[in-house]
Amino acid sequence: xxxxxxxxxxxxxxxxxxxxxxxxxxxxxxxxxxxxxxxxxxxxxxxxxxxxxxxxxxxxxxxxxxxxxxxxxxxxxxxxxxxxxxxxxxxxxxxxxxxxxxxxxxxxxxxxxxxxxxxxxxxxxxxxxxxxxxxxxxxxxxxxxxxxxxxxxxxxxxxxxxxxxxxxxxxxxxxxxxxxxxxxxxxxxxxxxxxxxxxxxxxxxxxxxxxxxxxxxxxxxxxxxxxxxxxxxxxxxxxxxxxxxxxxxxxxxxxxxxxxxxxxxxxxxxxxxxxxxxxxxxxxxxxxxxxxxxxxxxx
Amino acid sequence: xxxxxxxxxxxxxxxxxxxxxxxxxxxxxxxxxxxxxxxxxxxxxxxxxxxxxxxxxxxxxxxxxxxxxxxxxxxxxxxxxxxxxxxxxxxxxxxxxxxxxxxxxxxxxxxxxxxxxxxxxxxxxxxxxxxxxxxxxxxxxxxxxxxxxxxxxxxxxxxxxxxxxxxxxxxxxxxxxxxxxxxxxxxxxxxxxxxxxxxxxxxxxxxxxxxxxxxxxxxxxxxxxxxxxxxxxxxxxxxxxxxxxxxxxxxxxxxxxxxxxxxxxxxxxxxxxxxxxxxxxxxxxxxxxxxxxxxxxxxxxxxxxxxxxxxxxxxxxxxxxxxxxxxxxxxxxxxxxxxxxx
Numbered sequence: 057x058x059x060x061x062x063x064x065x066x067x068x069x070x071x072x073x074x075x076x077x078x079x080x081x082x083x084x085x086x087x088x089x090x091x092x093x094x095x096x097x098x099x100x101x102x103x104x105x106x107x108x109x110x111x112x113x114x115x116x117x118x119x120x121x122x123x124x125x126x127x128x129x130x131x132x133x134x135x136x137x138x139x140x141x142x143x144x145x146x147x148x149x150x151x152x153x154x155x156x157x158x159x160x161x162x163x164x165x166x167x168x169x170x171x172x173x174x175x176x177x178x179x180x181x182x183x184x185x186x187x188x189x190x191x192x193x194x195x196x197x198x199x200x201x202x203x204x205x206x207x208x209x210x211x212x213x214x215x216x217x218x219x220x221x222x223x224x225x226x227x228x229x230x231x232x233x234x235x236x237x238x239x240x241x242x243x244x245x246x247x248x249x250x251x252x253x254x255x256x257x258x259x260x261x262x263x264x265x266x267x268x269x270x271x272x273x274x275x276x277x278x279x280x281x282x283x284x285x286x287x288x289x290x291x292x293x294x295x296x297x298x299x300x301x302x303x304x305x306x307x308x309x310x311x312x313x314x315x316x317x318x319x320x321x322x323x324x325x326x327x328x329x330x331x332x333x334x335x336x337x338x339x340x341x342x343x344x345x346x347x348x349x350x351x352x353x354x355x
Numbered sequence: 356x357x358x359x360x361x362x363x364x365x366x367x368x369x370x371x372x373x374x375x376x377x378x379x380x381x382x383x384x385x386x387x388x389x390x391x392x393x394x395x396x397x398x399x400x401x402x403x404x405x406x407x408x409x410x411x412x413x414x415x416x417x418x419x420x421x422x423x424x425x426x427x428x429x430x431x432x433x434x435x436x437x438x439x440x441x442x443x444x445x446x447x448x449x450x451x452x453x454x455x456x457x458x459x460x461x462x463x464x465x466x467x468x469x470x471x472x473x474x475x476x477x478x479x480x481x482x483x484x485x486x487x488x489x490x491x492x493x494x495x496x497x498x499x500x501x502x503x504x505x506x507x508x509x510x511x512x513x514x515x516x517x518x519x520x521x522x523x524x525x526x527x528x529x530x531x532x533x534x535x536x537x538x539x540x541x542x543x544x545x546x547x548x549x550x551x552x553x554x555x556x557x558x559x560x561x562x563x564x565x566x567x568x569x570x571x572x573x574x575x576x577x578x579x580x581x582x583x584x585x586x587x588x589x590x591x592x593x594x595x596x597x598x599x600x601x602x603x604x605x606x607x608x609x610x611x612x613x614x615x616x617x618x619x620x621x622x623x624x625x626x627x628x629x630x631x632x633x634x635x636x637x638x639x640x641x642x643x644x645x646x647x648x649x650x651x652x653x654x655x656x657x658x659x660x661x662x663x664x665x666x667x668x669x670x671x672x673x674x675x676x677x678x679x680x681x682x683x684x685x686x687x688x689x690x691x692x693x694x695x696x697x
Binding site for chain 2: 206208210212215220223224225226227229230231247249250251252253254255259262264266268299300301303308310312
């Protein structure tokens with residue numbers, strides 16, 4: 057089968073884990089890794105894995121976009137750098153998958169709105185946050201059954217899996233996730249909380265989804281909807297599991313999840329990072345199938 | 356060290372940490388009555404809002420009877436001498452919440468993180484300083500870090516601009532030697548103008564003793580609550596601390612008889628149930644578990660038929676940190692499932 061050629065911007069933990077996932081893809085072929093530090097480990101690793109690399113940032117990639125047929129680029133840099141990267145690449149017709157908190161394009165939570173984004177040929181989509189990828193599908197699983205007055209999510213992550221960028225601007229996580237709990241999840245109002253736990257050995261990511269329904273919860277329908285959504289997320293995040301719930305208490309619906317990573321490049325406890333790269337890969341694969349004209353088999 | 360003649364700022368917790376046993380349901384009228392009486396008794400600094408700080412009102416931690424804004428606006432204009440503070444846990448509260456509280460007229464913001472995660476406080480400490488607030492870094496669950504480890508974390512917070520750093524015994528697990536070791540270590544490396552504070556809980560009956568040890572080691576702000584109203588077995592009891600300070604010659608500026616009356620006449624009648632070192636509260640202290648987990652474990656235990664004490668021990672074993680209240684019911688469910696049918 058033909059493959060759509062991709063570039064990854066940012067050879068750090070996220071970019072490298074993404075590279076491992078793209079290498080397995082039937083419809084994507086990673087061809088370029090873009091960095092800014094010439095002797096970085098990430099660039100060296102990408103070269104070892106057969107990619108072309110540049111340490112001149114996106115400007116180093118631009119002259120090769122047409123010749124190498126790059127059609128999709130993943131941005132795993134920072135919110136500050138994303139807009140310029142995106143502007144330069146989308147001008148050349150490259151579609152951007154944004155893993156930074158910049159969110160200049162619409163939010164993408166694959167089981168909820170990826171199909172719609174692919175159908176509209178969206179040029180830039182944003183992958184929200186790790187906590188958002190882990191929980192918003194479940195907010196939706198409740199909201200597609202009945203009106204959710206209020207949705208609240210709590211993401212507990214291991215200290216080792218939270219990088220300096222997130223720590224410097226923790227509000228970006230809480231505010232972006234809360235906005236997407238409402239905007240994409242379908243709750244009338246959203247709230248997000250993140251808790252960082254330093255325990256050793258590191259804890260595997262945990263996520264709690266709490267919804268207040270407008271009317272009495274339709275328990276059987278919600279339970280069925282939650283299990284259907286679970287199966288859907290598991291198609292791209294095999295370590296996504298329901299630990300307990302849904303539990304009903306008056307109008308409160310509680311869903312307790314765990315996200316164990318695949319351990320591609322990042323350790324398995326870092327389910328928070330894995331679900332981001334997995335969701336980004338799923339998004340690019342769906343775009344690629346649209347581009348290749350084989351949409352029937354996808355979401 | 357001779358502590359006679361030292362001045363100590365007592366920071367009242369009744370209307371913030373005290374929200375935990377009250378399940379965040381203190382009324383505006385109760386807040387106003389208690390705060391006014393504390394002010395009249397000479398308490399210089401009073402913390403107000405949801406027990407989990409700004410933005411804490413939630414399904415996870417419990418919805419407040421009123422918004423943080425309503426509480427702050429109800430209390431601040433009534434204060435004649437006392438200043439008002441608010442607490443903020445990054446990951447729960449946001450910069451917007453902090454700006455709101457500053458607009459309401461708070462004097463002090465306390466930015467709280469787990470004792471190993473100070474670098475998530477940069478954003479909010481910097482904003483606190485920019486807004487001209489007395490800005491405190493609050494290192495919670497301090498028993499889970501060594502004195503040397505706490506020093507590194509305290510230096511981070513000081514570097515972001517905090518003018519006061521707290522060693523916070525959220526689990527009420529530390530003993531006086533452990534408090535002294537931590538405060539002394541931090542005192543030795545921070546700038547002399549950076550103040551130190553201590554926040555104690557009474558789960559091992561050490562609230563007052565630990566606070567005195569902290570003062571002797573260099574702390575100049577001490578958290579305390581009237582009648583000890585606070586999470587777990589409660590906070591250091593203000594009226595007892597003030598009495599002990601008087602006996603030791605430490606100056607708090609608080610009128611002993613007046614502060615006794617606040618506890619006896621206003622706070623004790625407000626309590627939903629007597630606050631004591633129950634076996635569950637003792638377990639918090641003994642096992643080093645976050646104080647506000649107490650009520651959550653009791654309710655989950657009742658619902659799933661597991662003794663609260665066993666749930667608390669399991670939370671300690673899993674090294675839960677403050678904020679993980681959402682997973683207490685989850686833990687109880689998992690324990691109930693793994694238990695052989697009776």
